[in-house]
Each structure stands twice: as structure tokens, then as C-alpha cells.
Amino acid sequence: MGRPFVVTLEGKIYSCKYCGTHLALSDDIASRAFQSRNGRAYLFRKVANVTVGESEERKMLTGIHIVADIFCVQCGSNVGWKYETAHEESQKYKEGKSVLERFKILGPDGSLYWASPEAHIGELMSRVLGFF
Numbered sequence: 001m002g003r004p005f006v007v008t009l010e011g012k013i014y015s016c017k018y019c020g021t022h023l024a025l026s027d028d029i030a031s032r033a034f035q036s037r038n039g040r041a042y043l044f045r046k047v048a049n050v051t052v053g054e055s056e057e058r059k060m061l062t063g064i065h066i067v068a069d070i071f072c073v074q075c076g077s078n079v080g081w082k083y084e085t086a087h088e089e090s091q092k093y094k095e096g097k098s099v100l101e102r103f104k105i106l107g108p109d110g111s112l113y114w115a116s117p118e119a120h121i122g123e124l125m126s127r128v129l130g131f132f
């Protein structure tokens with residue numbers, strides 16, 4: 001594998017908390033009101049420096065969506081997911097947009113949110129065990 005090509009963003013940047021790679025801009029936030037099972041998450045109109053995993057159908061609180069996990073291109077950490085298709089008409093606005101989990105990214109001022117304690121322990125365990 002070659003060295004990944006990493007784009008540098010300018011502005012108020014959200015970056016990977018593990019390696020600092022730029023992932024998205026504050027200006028591209030479509031919603032801050034998202035929730036993942038690990039806590040708060042933001043919906044971005046676009047993200048940079050991610051690789052997209054395999055699409056799968058996922059049943060969420062808001063209905064069935066086709067989503068794909070997204071990973072930091074530099075360190076391979078799972079940072080959120082991308083909506084490819086939403087079945088419900090009211091959820092169509094999410095298509096093509098990406099969710100970054102807030103506790104996996106650093107804010108523009110370097111702020112870091114912690115997930116719920118259980119999720120944090122789960123994440124630490126998975127890191128200890130070598131999974132991401």
C-alpha cells in the first residue's frame with residue numbers, strides 16, 4: 001500500500017482524534033442533532049480524507065437506510081458512516097451525507113467529547129485487542 005493522499009482543509013476543522021488528519025469543516029455541518037449508539041454525532045454535507053467501506057442495510061431509529069462505514073484514510077479508524085440511500089421520504093436529505101461520531105473527532109478548538117463511559121471502555125478494550 002502506498003502512502004495515502006491526504007488533503008489539507010482550511011477553516012474550522014474537525015480532525016481524526018487518533019492521528020489529526022483533517023476530516024471535515026464546521027461550515028459543512030448539516031446537523032448537530034444526530035445520535036449514534038455511542039453518543040453525539042454530527043451530519044456533514046461532505047467529508048475529506050476518508051475511505052468508504054461496504055454498503056449495508058441498517059435499521060435505524062429513523063427507518064431503514066443503506067449506509068457504509070467511513071474510515072480515516074491515514075490511520076484506518078472508523079470515524080462514522082455515510083448515508084447512501086434512505087427509504088423514508090423524510091430522510092432523503094441524508095443521502096450522500098456523512099455522520100462523524102463526535103467522540104472520535106477533535107473539534108476546531110481541539111475539544112474532545114467523551115462517549116458514555118460504557119462506550120469508552122468498549123472502545124479502549126477494542127483498541128487493546130487490536131480491533132478498530
Ligand SMILES: [Zn+2]
Nearest residue numbers: 016019072075
Ligand atoms: Zn486518523
